[in-house]
Amino acid sequence: xxxxxxxxxxxxxxxxxxxxxxxxxxxxxxxxxxxxxxxxxxxxxxxxxxxxxxxxxxxxxxxxxxxxxxxxxxxxxxxxxxxxxxxxxxxxxxxxxxxxxxxxxxxxxxxxxxxxxxxxxxxxxxxxxxxxxxxxxxxxxxxxxxxxxxxxxxxxxxxxxxxxxxxxxxxxxxxxxxxxxxxxxxxxxxxxxxxxxxxxxxxxxxxxxxxxxxxxxxxxxxxxxxxxxxxxxxxxxxxxxxxxxxxxxxxxxxxxxxxxxxxxxxxxxxxxxxxxxxxxxxxxxxxxxxxxxxxxxxxxxxxxxxxxxxxxxxxxxxxxxxxxxxxxxxxxxxxxxxxxxxxxxxxxxxxxxxxxxxxxxxxxxxxxxxxxxxxxxxxxxxxxxxxxxxxxxxxxxxxxxxxxxxxxxxxxxxxxxxxxxxxxxxxxxxxxxxxxxxxxxxxxxxxxxxxxxxxxxxxxxxxxxxxxxxxxxxxxxxxxxxxxxxxxxxxxxxxxxxxxxxxxxxxxxxxxxxxxxxxxxxxxxxxxxxxxxxxxxxxxxxxxxxxxxx
Numbered sequence: 055x056x057x058x059x060x061x062x063x064x065x066x067x068x069x070x071x072x073x074x075x076x077x078x079x080x081x082x083x084x085x086x087x088x089x090x091x092x093x094x095x096x097x098x099x100x101x102x103x104x105x106x107x108x109x110x111x112x113x114x115x116x117x118x119x120x121x122x123x124x125x126x127x128x129x130x131x132x133x134x135x136x137x138x139x140x141x142x143x144x145x146x147x148x149x150x151x152x153x154x155x156x157x158x159x160x161x162x163x164x165x166x167x168x169x170x171x172x173x174x175x176x177x178x179x180x181x182x183x184x185x186x187x188x189x190x191x192x193x194x195x196x197x198x199x200x201x202x203x204x205x206x207x208x209x210x211x212x213x214x215x216x217x218x219x220x221x222x223x224x225x226x227x228x229x230x231x232x233x234x235x236x237x238x239x240x241x242x243x244x245x246x247x248x249x250x251x252x253x254x255x256x257x258x259x260x261x262x263x264x265x266x267x268x269x270x271x272x273x274x275x276x277x278x279x280x281x282x283x284x285x286x287x288x289x290x291x292x293x294x295x296x297x298x299x300x301x302x303x304x305x306x307x308x309x310x311x312x313x314x315x316x317x318x319x320x321x322x323x324x325x326x327x328x329x330x331x332x333x334x335x336x337x338x339x340x341x342x343x344x345x346x347x348x349x350x351x352x353x354x355x356x357x358x359x360x361x362x363x364x365x366x367x368x369x370x371x372x373x374x375x376x377x378x379x380x381x382x383x384x385x386x387x388x389x390x391x392x393x394x395x396x397x398x399x400x401x402x403x404x405x406x407x408x409x410x411x412x413x414x415x416x417x418x419x420x421x422x423x424x425x426x427x428x429x430x431x432x433x434x435x436x437x438x439x440x441x442x443x444x445x446x447x448x449x450x451x452x453x454x455x456x457x458x459x460x461x462x463x464x465x466x467x468x469x470x471x472x473x474x475x476x477x478x479x480x481x482x483x484x485x486x487x488x489x490x491x492x493x494x495x496x497x498x499x500x501x502x503x504x505x506x507x508x509x510x511x512x513x514x515x516x517x518x519x520x521x522x523x524x525x526x527x528x529x530x531x532x533x534x535x536x537x538x539x540x541x542x543x544x545x546x547x548x549x550x551x552x553x554x555x556x557x558x559x560x561x562x563x564x565x566x567x568x569x570x571x572x573x574x575x576x577x578x579x580x581x582x583x584x585x586x587x588x589x590x591x592x593x594x595x596x597x598x599x600x601x602x603x604x
Contacts, residue, residue, distance in 0.1 A: 062074050062091065063109070065091060066093070067088075067091060067092060067093040067095075067096055068088045069095075070093050070095045072093035072094065074093060075092065075109065076096075076097055076106050076107060076108050076112075077090055077107045077112040078090050078091075078092055078096075078106055092106065284567060284603050284604060285554055285567020285603065286552070286554060286567050286569045286601075286602060287601045287602075288599075288600050289599040289600060289601055291328065291329065291599045292599075293329055293596060293597040294595065295313075295315065295595060295597055297315040297316040297318075298341060299313050299314060299315050299590040300314055300341065300343045300531075301342060301344050301532055302314075302345065302579040302588055302589070302590070303345040303346055303354060303579055304324065304347060304581050304582060305348075305354075306347070306349045306351070308581040308586075309323065309324060310332075311323075312354060313345070314337075314356065315334075317336075317337060317338045317341055317358065318335060318336055318337055319335040319345065320334055320335075321333045321334070321373070324586075324588075327599045327601060335366070335373055335375070337358070337364060338358035339362075340358045340359040340360040342356055342357070342359075343359050343386050343387065344356065344386045344387070344388060344389050344532065345357075346389050346391060348391070349395065349582070350395065351414070351415075352367075353365070353366060353368065353414040353415075353417075354366050355391075355412075355419075357385075357389060357400065358385065359385035359386075359403075361380065361381075361386060361402055361403075362378040362379060362380045363382075364376055364378055364379070365418065366417070367415070367417045376417040376418065379419050379421075381408055382400065382402040382404070382406060382408065383406065384402045384403040384404040384431075385402060386401070386403075387402055387403050387432055387433060387531060388401050388432065388433065388532075388534065389401065390436065390437060391412065392437060393441065395414055396411065396413075397409060397410070397411065397422075398410040398411075398412040399435050399437075399444065401432035401434075401435055402431070402432065404431065405426065405429055405431065405432065405448070405450070406424055406425070406428075407425040407426075407432055407435070408421065408422075408423070408424050409423045409425070410422055423462075425456060425463060427454055427468075428446065428450055428452060429450040429452075430448055430449040430450040431448055431450075432447070432448040433449065433479070433480075434477065434490075434535075435480070436480050436481045436488060436535075437482065438485045438488070439482065441458070443458070443482075444456040444458075445480055445488050446480070447476070447477040447479075447480045447490060448476065449476045451476045453468065453469045453504075454468050454469075455467050455468075455469060455506075455513065466511070469504065469513040475492050475493070475494040475498065476492075476494060477492050477493055477502075478491060478492075478493035478529040478530070478531055479491040479493075479529075479533075479534060479546060479547070479548075480535070481534070481535035481544075482537075486505060486507075486508060487503065487505050487506070489501055489503055489504070489546075490504065491546055493528060493548075493549075494528065494529075495526075495527065499520070499522065499523045499524060499548070500518050500520055501518065501546065501553075501563070502518050503515065503518055503563065504516075516561070519563050519565070521548050522548075522551055522568075524548075524549040524550055527549045527550055527574040529547075529548060530575055530576075530577075532577050533547040533576065533578055536579070536580040538584035540584075541584050541604065543557070543566075544556075544557060544563070545580050545587060545602070547571075547576060547578070550572070550573055550574045550576075551570060552589065553565055554567040554569075554602065571591060571593075572591055572594060573591065573592060576590065576591045576592070577589060580602070585602055586599060586600065586601055587599070587601075587602055588600075
């Protein structure tokens with residue numbers, strides 16, 4: 055440890071090239087070493103809330119938190135011995151090389167002399183045989199010399215110091231390997247213990263939640279049995295429907311119901327809880343996911359899994375459809391109209407929210423703007439009463455506030471930074487209050503109530519409602535929250551239950567009735583007068599009608 059800090063003290067920061075004086079541990083695990091070591095000038099330039107330790111503080115911190123690391127002395131001493139051996143090798147190499155160079159010089163001189171002797175004898179004598187003998191002698195000398203040089207080099211490779219270096223390195227490697235294996239085993243044991251503890255905690259939590267859920271269900275059942283004429287009253291009117299039905303909508307007078315059935319739209323006459331089939335509209339190429347009736351006339355808008363939108367207008371008791379509007383990249387997940395029905399907000403299964411100018415009398419839409427702050431599928435949309443704030447939620451675990459400024463919609467803030475789970479439904483229940491339903495499989499299973507403070511733009515959570523725990527299911531889409539302002543009633547689906555919730559004047563919300571579903575795949579709508587609920591279930595493949603009695 056001391057050697058490491060001695061090394062740090064002689065280093066310089068990369069920016070000012072001055073001596074290191076402190077350590078920045080703010081986000082240390084994600085930064086390079088050069089960004090963590092600071093000089094005095096670096097400290098002065100740091101942000102006020104930056105986490106900085108002096109070198110002594112950092113040394114103490116390391117000693118406390120790094121018990122499992124190999125002490126530096128374990129590595130340092132063998133390295134020093136290896137350096138000593140190599141220094142000895144260098145000296146021996148130096149001496150040996152000097153000898154070799156000396157031999158080279160002697161050999162070179164001898165070769166020059168023999169060559170010169172050969173030249174003289176060739177010039178003054180005709181005896182070629184003697185010349186050939188001299189050449190042979192030179193060749194023999196060169197061969198003998200080469201053999202000696204090779205032997206000298208082999209002796210260098212076999213130096214005892216090299217063997218000692220190798221032995222030290224092997225021992226050091228064994229230390230590293232043993233320590234690595236021991237640490238790995240300790241980590242695995244710790245992980246196993248942590249996993250066992252987490253499993254035990256999860257089992258205890260699930261057991262507690264299931265117990266609470268069972269108690270809530272029993273209380274609701276007792277409450278409903280005491281007042282059997284309140285809540286969702288099944289009308290015993292069922293209609294078989296084998297095709298998938300993601301969306302249902304009622305006209306303004308509640309006399310007509312439309313339902314998306316695969317890629318077509320079925321039209322029903324509705325009265326006093328009775329359904330009577332009228333016609334089948336050939337609509338989209340792909341499955342219908344959303345339907346939205348006008349509150350004024352028998353006009354509606356449909357959206358499909360392909361992302362296209364179609365406007366429908368009833369004329370002479372026949373529905374006339376517009377051309378398809380194909381702006382969305384993926385399927386339509388939800389849509390809402392403003393009160394005047396001249397603005398349409400549509401969201402998709404990619405991440406887009408599109409604002410349209412709506413001309414329902416002319417069966418036309420006009421693209422106005424796209425909002426892009428979501429990063430995954432958008433699940434829900436809602437406008438406040440004054441239509442100055444739009445809220446959206448999605449699979450990206452965000453709740454986004456959009457604000458209207460000078461007829462434009464801009465991103466204001468994301469208020470879901472800390473729940474870390476996605477919501478499937480969202481709805482304003484007043485001008486400054488909205489509810490959001492969580493949808494994760496092992497999530498909190500709550501209906502959250504958010505209050506917007508118009509003075510400082512803060513969004514506060516209050517009066518949340520614990521829903522029945524359901525760890526087996528993830529909530530499904532396409533069944534929006536219905537809020538009946540005059541009756542102060544909320545109808546919302548959550549996983550495999552449909553809730554009828556009463557909002558009191560003091561802000562307290564109370565579950566009045568509960569409809570148990572066969573699965574989480576159920577889709578429905580409430581009539582505009584709040585008297586009936588109609589829903590379709592994948593498990594039963596039929597429409598069911600319930601009257602809502604308070």
